[in-house]
Amino acid sequence: MKILPVKGTRDFYPPQMTVRNFICDGWKAASLRSGFVEYDGPIFEHLQMYQIKSGDEIVEQLFHLTDRGGRELAIRPEITPTLARMVNQQVNALPRPIKWFSMPRLCRAERPQKGRLREFFQWNIDILGVEDVLADAEVIFCTLDYLRSAGLTSKDVIAKISSRKLLAALLLHLGIAADRLETLYPILDKKAKLPAEAFEEMLAKAVESSATVKTILELMAAHSADDILHIVPDVAANETAQTALDELQRVFGYLKAMGVAEYCRFDMSIVRGLAYYTGMVFEVHDVVGDLRAVCGGGRYDNLLKDFGGPALSATGMGMGDCVLEILLRERGLLTDETFKRKLDYFVACTDAALTSAALAIAARLRAGGASVELSYKTGNLGKQLKQADACGAMRCLIVGQEYQDGGKVVVKEMATGEQSLVSEEMLLNRL
């Protein structure tokens, strides 16, 4: 019976694995450049852990199971709860600031579509214990630093940045009741995902005053502090709003100082659906705009307390591999040439009697740190050169008559076809 792969999963054959490693290596390098240290947790956790942050609906969207002891478990659909649990467990022993990154394999029981599968990898960076917006700027910088290192320019991607604190202050200022904010966020978050009319209709249902609806719509299109002051002039006297605005402007100032300002844009329509964000929020999108968000993040100062720990401020970002890979491919940043296998040497042997000598040479080269492949067949040299070519070997060593006669091997440069006769000692000295 033929067994099919599970819906929404991927098999990583060697070429695909090369792509995955390319992405993960880039994530890791960027994290380390910015001073983050790596952590990981178990691939499953208690189901309850995901309900704390996201409620009961979440159960339908993740893979859960009951173990033989009756424990309700879930395969992790995100790693932030694990991070919160791990940090809380050792919160008094961890040196501050806590700058951690991870590249977990996650599973979500959703219907697969473009840029979204049921199993994927997600780069997470988080800074805990820093209330200052410097940490927010660092998170955004590290994200952009990676995207830049992958070859994406400000013509390819844009970081849209806003502030939940600012949005909340503005909405309260406009007379929205505090207990209405949480229901309003998911609606505002839909602005870019819905046609303008449908969005306005949804908003009108949630907000009574049509004048307020109009003002909110104007605010959603704001791209600067001036825009906001123009739309709501009397907000200048609102202390909370002013503080939030000042913070946001400091974030942009820091991002400019770090040389990534060209990627960044203030955009009030970035809200994020989740209730738990408390400050800066941001998303990176492709400039063309036909893909879902490349990544998203923001400040979440209450989460650790919600997980039974002390109040500890936090800010972070998550980036999945699916949309990123589509984007990198579309921009020609993942080409076959990039992933051609590279091998230092291929050892060919033309006489079965010299097999041991060829093996010894290969082993010494390997001991010297070179990558070496060899043929498991002796004889037909043409066939072995063909294999050397297929392996992506830069040089082919031919162990044959010359070795028997004078202990030398033929070194053939695969790119040029140039050949030279070299002693084994000289060969090893080259390493």
Next chain:
RNA sequence: GUGGUAGUAGCUCAGUUGGUUAGAGCACCAGAUUGUGGUUCUGGGGGUCGGGGGUUCGAGUCCCCUCUUCCACCCCA
């Protein structure tokens, strides 16, 4: 969970109103070529036509169910 789309070799796809033993290109393996690769030529292996059921003398082709893919919703941590 809802709607649409498609499924024939490892991959990309042909396959006539239902009609003999289902084809091509690429890839793979072998030979031409037992000491010289990328080119070329010759040959070979590889298919339960996604799966199951039905109609029919006869189904890759028509009907039903199901699985899977891709796309759009719901959701998006």
